Amino acid sequence: MLLGKVIGTVWATRKDDQMVGMKLQIVREVDLDYREQKRFVVAVDSVGAGVGEIVLVAQGSSARQTDLTRNKPVDAVIAAIVDKLDVA
Amino acid sequence: MLLGKVIGTVWATRKDDQMVGMKLQIVREVDLDYREQKRFVVAVDSVGAGVGEIVLVAQGSSARQTDLTRNKPVDAVIAAIVDKLDVA
Amino acid sequence: MLLGKVIGTVWATRKDDQMVGMKLQIVREVDLDYREQKRFVVAVDSVGAGVGEIVLVAQGSSARQTDLTRNKPVDAVIAAIVDKLDVA
Amino acid sequence: MLLGKVIGTVWATRKDDQMVGMKLQIVREVDLDYREQKRFVVAVDSVGAGVGEIVLVAQGSSARQTDLTRNKPVDAVIAAIVDKLDVA
Amino acid sequence: MLLGKVIGTVWATRKDDQMVGMKLQIVREVDLDYREQKRFVVAVDSVGAGVGEIVLVAQGSSARQTDLTRNKPVDAVIAAIVDKLDVA
Incomplete structure (x- = not known):
């Protein structure tokens, strides 16, 4: 999985019917010190x-293996919220 | 999902039978200020x-989880049109 | 889908049985002016x-959603030949 | 498969129900001399x-083809521990 | 498919049960003149x-569409040995 930080939300009223009601978050990649990188994904x-x-x-x-996203045109899902990292 | 901007259309008369009738758009990646990046996808x-x-x-x-693209040799689909971004 | 230009052919006699008879083309990525990029795929x-x-x-x-490639160890297929691009 | 080195652990109490009980390791890419690269994956x-x-x-x-991960929203799994590399 | 050169072997005794008996090769990407690039895959x-x-x-x-790899946690398979390239 990708480690990232939620930095915003996408508003989209015209979309595939199967995506109605889904919250779309903008997630920017971070390094192990939570510093934001250039790349992001919705x-x-x-x-x-x-x-x-x-x-x-x-x-x-x-990304389609959650109850919310099954069989939907979705290629990225937030699957967990990180409490902390233990890095050696 | 990838955030992008539609910048054009591809015309292709010779193609896999299953792709007949599909509109093929050129989508260039954009950053959160909608500035166009180098990479694009059809x-x-x-x-x-x-x-x-x-x-x-x-x-x-x-990309194959829409009515239009199911079971077809398609690896990218426009799934939503963005109204706006809320970035913190 | 990736936009590319066919620049050659791969000859391979020893291969997975399921790939026998398939034509393997070398496709180099191009930009919207059809200029060849560094990356290529077979x-x-x-x-x-x-x-x-x-x-x-x-x-x-x-890439496995064509009659030719179904259930085969193939991760890239030429699905269409481009006539022209309309770029805004 | 990707060659990497386990460098730490992710703690995440709020996550998709299907991920409960899974150990999440931080794996940094390495080269053939086991030197750590920039990229990592969880x-x-x-x-x-x-x-x-x-x-x-x-x-x-x-990554979903192990007993532990089948049908779960997991896109990376540690499938083997490397004893040594023989490089020509 | 990726064009590469076999440069070595990985030894791994502790691995997912489904991977027992599989030969794991290190394949480094090459260009069309068979010059080795930085990236490699197992x-x-x-x-x-x-x-x-x-x-x-x-x-x-x-990579799971061969008799050897079906339903196994394997994301890369050598599917053919190249005899030669014809490049225009």
Whole structure:
């Protein structure tokens, strides 16, 4: 999974019918000190992550393995909110 | 999903039979200020996005989860048209 | 899909049984002016593309959604031959 | 598979129900001399790898082909612990 | 598929049960003149490729479409040994 930080939200009223009601969060990649990197991804939020939280994003077909996203045209999902990292 | 801007259209008469009738849009990656980046992808349009619009593109097997693209050799689909971003 | 140009062919007699009879083309990425980039991919040709033609390549599991490639160890397929691009 | 080194652990109490009980390891890419590279990934551990060990990580849908990860929103799994490399 | 050169072997005794008996080869990307690039991948060998041979590697779910790798946590497989390239 990708380590990232929720930095905002996407508003989109015209979308595939299967995406109605999904919260779309902007997640920027971070390094192990939570410093923001250049790359970001738009991910569906399945765990109630708020702006500023550090999260794990699952991508590809794995993003469709939650109740919210199953069989939907979604390639990134926030699967966990990070409490802390233990780095050796 | 990838944040991008529709910048053009691809014309292709010789193609896999399953792709007949699909609109193929050129989508260039943008940053959070909608500035165009170098990378682009050719995506099937499932939501009627026009040139100049900001969109979300789902890639990989997730691109086949729309009525239009199911079971087809398509690895990128425009799944939503973006109204605006709220960035913290 | 990836925009590319067919620049050659791969000959491989020893291969997975399921790949016998497939034409393997070398496709180099191009930009919107058809200028060749550094990256290339080896793709199965399902549409009869010749050397020099501009094509669209579908990658990942989507590359297995043609009659020729279904259930085979193939991760890139030429799905269309491009006639022209309309770029705004 | 990706060659990497386990350098730490992620703690995440709020996560998708299907991820409960999974150990989440931080794996940094290494080169063939085991020198750490910039990129890292968070992977589920299915083989009991400890911090400092060199491992192979399977990504994408292949990460869901272990007993522990089947049908779960997981896109990276530690599938093997490396004893040594023989490089020509 | 990725064009690469087999440069070595990975030894791993502790691994997912489904990977027992698989030969794991280190494949370094090459350009069209077979010059080695920086990136490499560890791939299961399904065709008996030896060190020094030029090969095609299928990645992602396509890597699981051989008899040897079906339903296993494997995201890269050597699917063909290259005899030669014809580049225009």
